[in-house]
Amino acid sequence: MEHQSLYQYLLTLGDNALILGQRLGELCGHGPSLETDIACTNIALDLLGQTRSCFQYASKQLDGKSEDDVAFLRKENEYTNVLLVEQPNNDFAFVITRQYFFDVYHLMLMEWLSANSADETVKAIANKAVKEARYHRRFSSDWMLRLGDGTQESHQRVLAAVEALWPYTQEFFVPSEAEAWAASAGIGPDLASFKAAYYNDVEALLEQATVPIPENPYFQKGGKQGRHTEHMGYLLADLQYMQRTYPNMTW
Amino acid sequence: MSEKEIKNLEEIFEQRIANDEKIEPKDWMPEKYRKTHIRQISQHAHSEIVGMLPEGNWITRAPSLRRKAALLAKVQDEAGHGLYLYSACETLGISREELYEQLHTGKAKYSSIFNYPTVTWADIGAIGWLVDGAAIINQVPLCNTSFGPYARAMVRVCKEESFHQRQGYEIMLTLSKGTTEQKALAQDALNRWWWPSLMMFGPTDAESVHTEQSMKWKLKRKTNDELRQQFIDQTVPQADLLGLTVPDPDLKWNEERGSYDFGAIDWDEFWQVVKGHGPCNKERMNARVSAWENGAWVRDAAIAYADKQAKAKEVAQAS
Numbered sequence: 001m002e003h004q005s006l007y008q009y010l011l012t013l014g015d016n017a018l019i020l021g022q023r024l025g026e027l028c029g030h031g032p033s034l035e036t037d038i039a040c041t042n043i044a045l046d047l048l049g050q051t052r053s054c055f056q057y058a059s060k061q062l063d064g065k066s067e068d069d070v071a072f073l074r075k076e077n078e079y080t081n082v083l084l085v086e087q088p089n090n091d092f093a094f095v096i097t098r099q100y101f102f103d104v105y106h107l108m109l110m111e112w113l114s115a116n117s118a119d120e121t122v123k124a125i126a127n128k129a130v131k132e133a134r135y136h137r138r139f140s141s142d143w144m145l146r147l148g149d150g151t152q153e154s155h156q157r158v159l160a161a162v163e164a165l166w167p168y169t170q171e172f173f174v175p176s177e178a179e180a181w182a183a184s185a186g187i188g189p190d191l192a193s194f195k196a197a198y199y200n201d202v203e204a205l206l207e208q209a210t211v212p213i214p215e216n217p218y219f220q221k222g223g224k225q226g227r228h229t230e231h232m233g234y235l236l237a238d239l240q241y242m243q244r245t246y247p248n249m250t251w
Numbered sequence: 252m253s254e255k256e257i258k259n260l261e262e263i264f265e266q267r268i269a270n271d272e273k274i275e276p277k278d279w280m281p282e283k284y285r286k287t288h289i290r291q292i293s294q295h296a297h298s299e300i301v302g303m304l305p306e307g308n309w310i311t312r313a314p315s316l317r318r319k320a321a322l323l324a325k326v327q328d329e330a331g332h333g334l335y336l337y338s339a340c341e342t343l344g345i346s347r348e349e350l351y352e353q354l355h356t357g358k359a360k361y362s363s364i365f366n367y368p369t370v371t372w373a374d375i376g377a378i379g380w381l382v383d384g385a386a387i388i389n390q391v392p393l394c395n396t397s398f399g400p401y402a403r404a405m406v407r408v409c410k411e412e413s414f415h416q417r418q419g420y421e422i423m424l425t426l427s428k429g430t431t432e433q434k435a436l437a438q439d440a441l442n443r444w445w446w447p448s449l450m451m452f453g454p455t456d457a458e459s460v461h462t463e464q465s466m467k468w469k470l471k472r473k474t475n476d477e478l479r480q481q482f483i484d485q486t487v488p489q490a491d492l493l494g495l496t497v498p499d500p501d502l503k504w505n506e507e508r509g510s511y512d513f514g515a516i517d518w519d520e521f522w523q524v525v526k527g528h529g530p531c532n533k534e535r536m537n538a539r540v541s542a543w544e545n546g547a548w549v550r551d552a553a554i555a556y557a558d559k560q561a562k563a564k565e566v567a568q569a570s
Contacts, residue, residue: 025310025319028326029303030538032546034334041327048320055316068315092549149559150552157548242314242372249430251314251372251422 007061008178014054015081021047046132053125072243077226084168093157100140107133118186148209166214176224273399276342296336297361305369339400366529373440379419381448392472427493442498452479
C-alpha cells in the first residue's frame with residue numbers, strides 16, 4: 001500500500017517535468033535566437049533529468065518496471081501532470097508564461113522537499129532540482145519582464161498568454177489523493193499552504209511587467225486525476241511512438 | 252597604402268602563416284583571406300544550426316529517456332558550436348544578422364548532408380556515426396588552421412563531435428544487437444546515409460576549386476579525395492563490427508594500396524542537392540526562415556526593454 005502511494009506521488013512529481021520537458025523539446029532548433037534556443041534546451045534537459053530520477057525511484061516501488069515503462073507505457077488517463085504543462089507552444093509568449101507559472105510553483109515545491117521531505121531519496125532529488133528550478137525561474141521571470149514591458153506587440157502577446165494560461169494555475173494547490181497522502185506522511189508539503197505566496201509572487205511580477213492580473217475567477221483542473229486537455233493525446237502519440245510501434249525492445 | 256607597401260604586408264603575412272603563427276582578428280590580413288574565412292566559417296556555423304533540424308526531428312520521439320536526454324544534449328551542443336563559430340566569424344567584421352541574411356537568401360551554403368530526411372530512429376545513430384565521423388575527419392586538421400579564433404573554436408567542436416560520434420555508433424551497436432526489426436532499421440539507415448556521407452568531402456580533387464589557396468592558409472591540409480579515402484578505410488571495419496553491409500558492391504580491400512577501392516559516387520545527385528533540389532532543402536530553409544521571422548518580435552522586445560532599462564538608470568543617476 002505504501003509503495004503504491006509513494007509510486008503515485010512520484011508520478012505526480014515526474015509527470016510535470018516529463019510533459020513540460022517534452023513540450024520544450026519540440027522547440028529545439030526553432031527558437032527566436034540561438035541563445036534562447038540553448039536556454040530552453042537546458043531547461044528541458046534539467047526537467048528530463050528530474051523525470052529520470054523520479055521514475056527510477058518510482059520503478060523501484062513496483063517490481064519489474066523500468067523508468068521507461070513508467071514514462072512511456074501508461075494510458076493517457078494514468079498521467080498525472082497538471083494541465084498547464086501540456087498546453088501547446090503557441091508562440092514564445094506562451095512558452096515563457098507557461099514556464100514562469102510553473103517555475104514559481106516548482107521552486108517553492110523543490111525548496112520545501114529539499115528541506116523537509118521525510119523521504120531521503122525525494123529529498124536528495126529535490127536538493128539537486130532546487131538549484132535548477134532557481135535558474136529556470138530567473139530565466140522565465142526575466143523574459144516575462146522583457147515581453148511585458150518590451151514592445152507593444154510583445155505586451156499584447158504576453159497578455160494573451162497570461163489570460164489563456166491563468167485558469168491552469170490553481171490546480172497546483174488542489175492536492176490529489178497521492179499528494180494528500182504525501183503530506184500526511186511528511187514526504188510532501190501541504191500544497192494549499194503555498195497558494196497565497198504563489199499568487200503574491202506572480203502578481204508582483206506581472207505588475208512589474210505591466211501586465212494586468214486576470215480577473216477571471218474560473219479555473220481548470222483534472223490533470224492530476226488523469227483528465228487531460230485535447231492536446232495531451234497528440235503529445236503522447238509522439239512521446240510513445242517508438243515504444244508502442246516496437247514493443248519490448250532495448251534502445 | 253601604396254601597392255608596394257601592401258605587397259610587403261602580404262609577404263610578412265604569408266611568412267607568419269608559413270611559420271605556424273596564428274592570425275588574430277586585429278592583425279592585418281589580405282581582403283581575400285578575410286572573405287575566404289567569412290565564407291568557410293559561416294558555412295560551418297550554418298551547417299551546425301541547420302544540422303539541428305534533422306536530429307531535432309526525433310527529440311519528441313526518442314525511444315527511451317536516456318536517448319532523449321542524450322539527443323537533446325547533442326542538438327544543444329550543435330547550437331553551441333553555431334554560436335561560437337558565428338562569434339569567430341563576427342571578429343572578421345560581419346554581423347550575425349548579415350550572416351543569417353546570407354543563409355536565408357541562399358547566398359551562403361551549408362553542408363548538403365542535412366538536406367536528407369531522418370525517417371527512422373536509426374537515422375539518429377547513422378548521423379552520429381557517419382556524418383559526425385566524416386565531419387571529424389574534415390575538422391580535426393582545422394584545429395591547426397591559421398586563423399586563431401577558428402582554430403580555437405575547432406578544438407572544442409572536435410572534442411564534442413567525437414563524443415557524438417561514439418554516441419551514434421553506440422545507438423547503431425544497440426540496434427544491430429537487437430531484434431530482427433532493429434537490425435533492419437540499422438541496415439536501412441546505413442543504406443541511405445552511406446553515399447551522402449561520402450559526398451560530404453566535396454567534389455573530387457580534379458573538380459575542387461578552392462583547394463590550392465586553402466592549403467596555403469591551412470584551411471585545408473589534405474585534399475577531398477584523401478579525406479574521403481581516410482573515412483572509408485576507417486568506417487568499413489566499423490560496419491563489419493556491427494554486422495552491417497556497406498551498400499557498395501564494388502567495395503574491396505586493395506592490398507597494394509592498403510586501402511579500400513570503392514564504387515562510383517553519383518555526382519549528379521550531389522550537385523542536385525547542392526543546387527537546392529535535395530529531398531529537404533526547402534523544408535530546412537523554411538524552418539530556419541520561419542524561426543527567424545517568428546522570433547523577430549521577441550528580439551525586438553528584448554532590445555526595447557534593455558533600452559528602457561538603460562534610460563531609467565540614466566534618469567535615476569541624474570536625479
